[in-house]
Amino acid sequence: MTPEAEKYFDSLKETYASQRPKSEALHKKACRYMPGGDTRTATFFLPFPNFIERGEGAYMYDADGHKLLDFQNNYTSLIHGHAHKETVEAVCQQMARGSAYTAPFEKQIELSGLLAERFPGIDLIRFTNSGTEANMHALRIARAYTGKAKIIKTEGGYHGTTDVFEASVDPNIKKAGTLDSIKVIPESRGVSENALKDVLVAPFNDIERTAKIIEEHHHETACMIIEPIMGSAGQITPKIEYLTFLREITERYNIVLIFDEVVTGRLTTGGAQKYYGVTPDITTLGKIIGGGTPVGAFGGKEEIMQMYDPRRKQMYHSGTFNGNAVTMAAGLATMKAFDEEKAAYVNKLGDRFRDGILGIYRRLGLNMQISGAGSIYNTLFTDKPVSNYRDVATAHEELNKILYMALLNKGVFNAERGMFCMSTAMTESDVDFGLDAVKSALGDMLPVIAAEAPELIL
Numbered sequence: 001m002t003p004e005a006e007k008y009f010d011s012l013k014e015t016y017a018s019q020r021p022k023s024e025a026l027h028k029k030a031c032r033y034m035p036g037g038d039t040r041t042a043t044f045f046l047p048f049p050n051f052i053e054r055g056e057g058a059y060m061y062d063a064d065g066h067k068l069l070d071f072q073n074n075y076t077s078l079i080h081g082h083a084h085k086e087t088v089e090a091v092c093q094q095m096a097r098g099s100a101y102t103a104p105f106e107k108q109i110e111l112s113g114l115l116a117e118r119f120p121g122i123d124l125i126r127f128t129n130s131g132t133e134a135n136m137h138a139l140r141i142a143r144a145y146t147g148k149a150k151i152i153k154t155e156g157g158y159h160g161t162t163d164v165f166e167a168s169v170d171p172n173i174k175k176a177g178t179l180d181s182i183k184v185i186p187e188s189r190g191v192s193e194n195a196l197k198d199v200l201v202a203p204f205n206d207i208e209r210t211a212k213i214i215e216e217h218h219h220e221t222a223c224m225i226i227e228p229i230m231g232s233a234g235q236i237t238p239k240i241e242y243l244t245f246l247r248e249i250t251e252r253y254n255i256v257l258i259f260d261e262v263v264t265g266r267l268t269t270g271g272a273q274k275y276y277g278v279t280p281d282i283t284t285l286g287k288i289i290g291g292g293t294p295v296g297a298f299g300g301k302e303e304i305m306q307m308y309d310p311r312r313k314q315m316y317h318s319g320t321f322n323g324n325a326v327t328m329a330a331g332l333a334t335m336k337a338f339d340e341e342k343a344a345y346v347n348k349l350g351d352r353f354r355d356g357i358l359g360i361y362r363r364l365g366l367n368m369q370i371s372g373a374g375s376i377y378n379t380l381f382t383d384k385p386v387s388n389y390r391d392v393a394t395a396h397e398e399l400n401k402i403l404y405m406a407l408l409n410k411g412v413f414n415a416e417r418g419m420f421c422m423s424t425a426m427t428e429s430d431v432d433f434g435l436d437a438v439k440s441a442l443g444d445m446l447p448v449i450a451a452e453a454p455e456l457i458l
């Protein structure tokens with residue numbers, strides 16, 4: 001960061017901190033019992049995170065009394081915003097009838113049925129407690145089904161925190177080799193090097209290089225896993241021909257194609273697979289399908305998924321809270337309310353947001369990008385369109401952090417990496433309020449942008 005940008009960032013952080021004495025005190029208290037006062041790295045930022053007291057609809061209220069328009073929605077998991085009425089009622093009713101049974105119950109049938117009916121790639125489905133677990137089991141069943149061990153993932157792809165998926169999630173590209181020979185980089189210390197030996201990394205949207213990897217390794221590859229839109233890498237949308245190519249080549253070589261739709265599950269009522277018309281073998285889900293409670297699910301072709309049929313004694317999958325009663329009640333109420341009309345509504349808000357951002361860039365003379373689709377978008381401080389992880393990694397990521405802090409000071413909460421996610425609780429005027437804040441924040445940032453990234457100024 002240039003000294004100019006650093007100075008400006010510091011002044012924003014000072015304003016933020018001075019307005020949040022209660023959050024600061026709570027953070028200090030939290031540090032006594034949790035490392036860094038934190039239990040979820042993705043929610044931590046400096047100088048200290050905002051402590052939230054409650055959420056209602058499109059807004060959250062912090063410990064110091066600030067009202068924040070929520071474009072985070074718990075990293076895209078709250079499709080109807082906070083405290084959605086039908087979901088709250090369903091959860092309260094279910095809690096009064098017991099929160100967990102060591103037995104199946106009817107709402108599991110209702111939610112699995114709703115998802116199987118909506119997602120073209122799901123005949124049979126199983127619930128887990130997180131997206132991480134869903135991907136873990138998708139991988140296991142792919143290995144069991146194919147008798148092969150390796151996985152191919154994309155550089156920058158995020159599939160949760162299991163060792164094997166903590167490969168090349170956010171690597172330093174200076175250390176990650178060339179696109180022709182991407183080096184597998186562990187995302188965290190402590191990730192097993194042995195686990196990473198099973199991982200091959202391909203560039204997203206790159207048919208030629210992905211084909212080369214598959215041609216060389218298909219005999220030992222169990223699955224290829226992708227996020228149809230790369231979320232944490234910066235909402236990178238796929239070329240349709242890349243998806244159809246993946247479908248064709250994986251089918252040819254008996255490689256299980258896994259779509260991680262933990263985030264893109266909200267793109268339509270049947271996720272990205274319905275939107276792009278490409279059907280994977282296995283789909284993993286999470287986030288919105290739990291109505292704000294912890295959840296995950298993996299489902300797919302009957303031929304594969306039936307290996308989990310306990311009567312066959314082929315595969316074991318248990319979990320104390322799988323298909324938990326409260327999660328099922330919350331998920332069902334939320335997903336029933338996320339019908340075609342609501343899906344179209346939230347995507348229309350997304351269109352309004354994207355068009356508004358493009359208008360702001362034009363008015364301020366900024367040559368920047370906005371990536372994403374449907375109800376999730378990402379501001380990117382780069383002048384070039386993005387089609388893979390490296391395109392985003394070479395953007396000026398630190399400017400998104402400055403924008404984030406500036407927006408917090410204006411009552412708007414997005415993600416530090418520049419992600420903005422709509423909810424059905426938002427109105428057009430909420431979106432416009434967010435856009436006004438972005439316009440004013442970017443306007444104030446112009447001298448900093450000019451110093452840090454002159455190529456972005458027209």
Ligand SMILES: Cc1ncc(COP(=O)(O)O)c(C=O)c1O
Binds near residue numbers: 159160287
């Ligand atoms: C695409 C994707 N897959 C998997 C996960 C992991 O889900 P969870 O955090 O529920 O374990 C996430 C979480 O953000 C995600 O974005």
